[in-house]
Amino acid sequence: MKVLVINSGSSSIKYQLLEMNTEKVLAKGLVERIGIEGSRIIHRKNEEKYVIEKVIKNHEEGLKEVLDLLTSEDYKVISSLNEIDAVGHRVVHGGERFSSSVIIDKESLDAIEMMSFLAPLHNPANVMGIKAAIELLPNVPQIAVFDTSFHQTMPKTSFLYAIPYEYYEKYKIRRYGFHGTSHKYVSRRAAEILGKDIKTLKIITSHIGNGASIAAVKNGESFDTSMGFTPLEGLVMGTRSGDIDPAIVSFLAQEEGLTAKEVVEILNNKSGVYGITKGFSSDMRDIEDKALEGDKVCRLALDIYEYRIAKYIGAYAAAMNGVDVIVFTAGVGENSPVTREEICEKYLTYLGVKIDKEKNNFKGLERIISTPDSKVAVLVVPTNEELMIARETKELVSTKN
Ligand SMILES: Nc1ncnc2c1ncn2[C@@H]1O[C@H](COP(=O)(O)OP(=O)(O)O)[C@@H](O)[C@H]1O
Ligand SMILES: CC(=O)OP(=O)(O)O
Ligand SMILES: [Mg+2]
CATH class of the missing domain: 3.30.420.40 (ATPase, nucleotide binding domain)
Structure with a gap:
């Protein structure tokens, strides 16, 4: 087939x-x-x-x-x-x-x-x-x-927003979460690589590509994730702002003479590292290259990008009352040793994270990048959303026949 x-x-x-x-x-x-x-x-x-x-x-x-x-x-x-x-x-x-x-x-x-x-x-x-x-x-x-299926296991404490409950009932406004196929695949692969039963692990999966999200995977199920009602919430992305104070929407609408919808379009298409660098680039390769050459604006964009990821990792370690495994995946997570190293070294040593800089210096392979004495195992697992989708496709077609 x-x-x-x-x-x-x-x-x-x-x-x-x-x-x-x-x-x-x-x-x-x-x-x-x-x-x-x-x-x-x-x-x-x-x-x-x-x-x-x-x-x-x-x-x-x-x-x-x-x-x-x-x-x-x-x-x-x-x-x-x-x-x-x-x-x-x-x-x-x-x-x-x-x-x-x-x-x-x-x-x-x-x-x-x-x-x-x-x-x-x-x-x-x-x-x-x-x-x-x-x-x-x-x-x-x-x-x-x-993308939303894997996150259907989130408890209400994770998926409900603190807005009038009737909006959930009336419009289904809640956190849905995205990149689910990827978070599912890499969390399972990480458990397999470590030779552990996923049901015993607290895993934080960091899917950082052009779109980016983090998930807390507890006992093999999605427990929380950074994207919300739409794929705009959470991390700083190529062109998306991630978390902001929602009051900015009405303020900007008034000051710039825009509709709320138009402001949200700006938050989706003109923000993120693209917005911070005044439209220089939405592609993290361009941002990283310039930052390493000493460009201050790109360095700032990369710093903000990494800082937001680190804040979410800290939040999810608290949400699960601990973390055993951190996984990096997607375009940036798989291919940028600099981003991985800076996140781990600048922000995560308090968790007992120790990475091996030599082992971290590569692209696009499955690898454990933490040292043997690191309290948290840190892995790079290239995602394979396509294989997961092909398996689901085969299963559905076979059950139908
Ligand atoms: N070597 C690299 N270093 C840094 N970022 C990289 C590298 N290779 C790819 N990327 C980044 O990965 C992102 C694309 O990731 P991907 O997961 O394919 O995105 P999406 O599925 O959201 O379109 C781009 O921002 C690109 O800059
Ligand atoms: C949901 C989402 O942002 O997907 P992608 O990263 O593929 O753009
Ligand atoms: Mg993608």
């Missing part, structure tokens, strides 16, 4: 084509820096790696390139898209309606589209991907796997 997985992030599209009887990856890749300078596709087939530099303005253009690549003469892995048996889609917001993955039909697609205003950087791209896949592969089951 061949499954194609499409994972649209805010700045990227990741894809994998897998043979699910063996879980062999036939091809995989990444369309990155969508909508900003330097966009490109990195396509891998067997051991071969192709880098295709190309202007990719939006997710729709990116997805079209991916589908062409899979069957094109130069890079091909399959002769026709008809060889694909099912498509698994990452969908960011599932609200309270979707607590687990579904086979997509007209009604569920409408519901996902309706939730676009709650995840404006994601659900529209997810819906576009689903529609494009249905058009190209009309007779193939399409499955939606939600």
Whole structure:
């Protein structure tokens, strides 16, 4: 059974084509820096790696390139898209309606589209991907796997906001949490790597990419997470502010003559490290390079970015009354030794965290980076949302048949 997985992030599209009887990856890749300078596709087939530099303005253009690549003469892995048996889609917001993955039909697609205003950087791209896949592969089951599902185990103490209760009842305003597929995958892998039963562990997973969130995973279940009603809350991100005083929204609306919606758009699209650096870049590679060259504004952006992560790690150690394992993952977590080292060395030594700088000096592999005498095990685990989505897809399609 061949499954194609499409994972649209805010700045990227990741894809994998897998043979699910063996879980062999036939091809995989990444369309990155969508909508900003330097966009490109990195396509891998067997051991071969192709880098295709190309202007990719939006997710729709990116997805079209991916589908062409899979069957094109130069890079091909399959002769026709008809060889694909099912498509698994990452969908960011599932609200309270979707607590687990579904086979997509007209009604569920409408519901996902309706939730676009709650995840404006994601659900529209997810819906576009689903529609494009249905058009190209009309007779193939399409499955939606939600970022929010893993966080459905959070207790009310974690997911309720301290606003009038009726708004929860009336509008389902609550913390949903995102990146759930990733937090689930890396917490399980970390337990496996350490040879421990996840049910006995208190794990803090730090998914830091363009979008970024932290989760407290207690006994294998999500206990709390930094993103909330929408993927705007919590950490400082590429273009998102993360936590701010909500009174800033009405203040800015009044002073700048904007609607509340327009202010929230600024908090989603023009803030984060992009905003702090006056629009220099939303990409942490650019920020880190300049910061290390001595640029003061980029150094400040990196400091604020790391400080917020450290504050959440401290908060979740308190929330779980302890922490056994800290995991770094996603674009920055997997590839930036500097960010990992600065967070651990500047802020976490009080927890007994000790990292081995030599072991930390690498990119993109599974590795324990703490010293043997560190009180908390610190790991880097490259996330694999695509594999999790492919497994869910296989399971749903098999139960249906
Ligand atoms: N070597 C690196 N050093 C620092 N940041 C990196 C590195 N490689 C990738 N990143 C960052 O990872 C982010 C993209 O992460 P990713 O998880 O793919 O994002 P998303 O899924 O949210 O689109 C970008 O900000 C990029 O700068
Ligand atoms: C939810 C979210 O922010 O996802 P991503 O990091 O892929 O943009
Ligand atoms: Mg992502």
